[in-house]
Amino acid sequence: MSMAHNFEPDHSLSKEELDKCSSKPGGDAFENPFHEPEYGKPPEPCILVILGASGDLTGKKLVPALFNLMREGNLPTNFICVGVARRPKTVEEFRSEMSSQITKHSRTTPDESDLFAFSEKLFYYQLEFQDDDAYNNLNLFLKDLDKNYGTRGNRVFYLSVQPTYFLPIIKQLKTHSLIYDETHGAPFSRVIIEKPFGHDYDSAIALQKNLSNFLSESQIYRIDHYLGKETVQNLLVFRFSNSIFEGLWNNRYVDNIQITVAENIGIEGRGAFYEGQGLTRDVIQNHLMQLLSLVAMEPPINLTPDAIRNEKVKVLQSLQTIPLSDLDRFAVRGQYKEGYIDGDPVSAYRNEQNVDANSNVETFAALRLQIENWRWAGVPIYVRAGKRLPKRSTEIAISFKKPPSILFHKNDRLNIPNQIIFRIQPNDGISIKFNTKIPGSAAIIQPVNMDFQYASYFGKEVPEAYERLIHDSILGDSTLFARVDESINSWRILTPVLDHWKNRPLQPEEFYPAGVFGPKIADHLPNSEGRKWKPV
């Protein structure tokens, strides 16, 4: 892709293609996406087919999520899950493997009878993804299950496979009639696609064009597990159900917004994946951009999936690409060297398994972004994410402008602005920082926090993100899935940055020892504008 790219929003998709993205046949079925499952529409019977069932995600996340959905009565009564993968395996082997994965990874402690009841819903089907005939046989297999378990032909296909397989598999599913055209009253067939959706702006558009030959937009569920997190969903509730904050939520009062997605883990054995992706594609393009659009969007006209996503995409469309001349100033990357995490030595990225000894891949990135709309013009958005940082912490900090200094200017502590902080994880909650007077005769000011924590307030276990998302895909509620124009607009901003980094070898100042908050040069982003990163 050439740097001469204009990166105007989505012009490479025709109007018709764009229309397909934003209005779905059958309309927005759900009035209220924040439905409590137990009060909502009961899910229709269906078969969930996991393609790539021998991967980590199935055992660690997907199957434990299904188990908890069943336990809490949120699966359809007639429900079957079929694991599909290349390895030959008997159904008994698959059930026993999944039972031990549930025991290891479920958020609730399983008991024997629930495990048994759940494993009865599991089946296994061995298939080579390129094998034409195998899809015919899979179709017959699923139809047999329909007959025996009353699943009525409804299908959700979960593509937990390498992105290069997305298209070939979907093409086969469509050719062999496992995916149907959407017709009112007919069984449904939906496809959940794991990230990454494309590799850059051009490839995301190409992928979408190809996918739309086989699927309508309303059949595609682009999963971003951040959207399944309770605290992420609560951003909307906080913003649009509390009128006291709305008047402040704009460039008149907000000085800057900071979003941090910090992890202390490294790449967890995913060297080959990381070499092809890097941190920006892995975390910023999807998770962090989703947080940004939720925190900055306008109120939607109602709570239907498209009304919410229309507003989110407008934020992404209003994001300015960083001018080429400012890329070095406003986009910083880093890669971790050896260092210490919680006192334990950890190795450098370049020494991880399956990583090139001269790798140019970033494990940290920080950007200074700008939303050019009426609400946010002039408010810098500083975002950063990284691996092997000192701790795991995802948060959004809204810092408000300082009051005129005439009254309390001698007091340095007033330099801490009022802030609203959304802690996405850990200790999910919200805090508001404001100034108070320390008791005594002197007017000494101290910032204090008013703090709210979900766990202690509600005393309720928070469901795993995958539970909510799988459940919604069965219900046909796409609110918490990324629409194609969200993904493409996110690439529009990030592709020039990635292109800029691609052919430049990492410089010494871009390395950081594991256990610190990225390379020192990342501090320039806010410092050069008289601000600082908020400590997390």
Ligand code: BG6
């Ligand atoms: C995944 C990334 O999408 O999100 C991982 O591929 C990252 O690299 C993970 O560690 C973070 O998710 P969470 O839920 O632990 O914040």
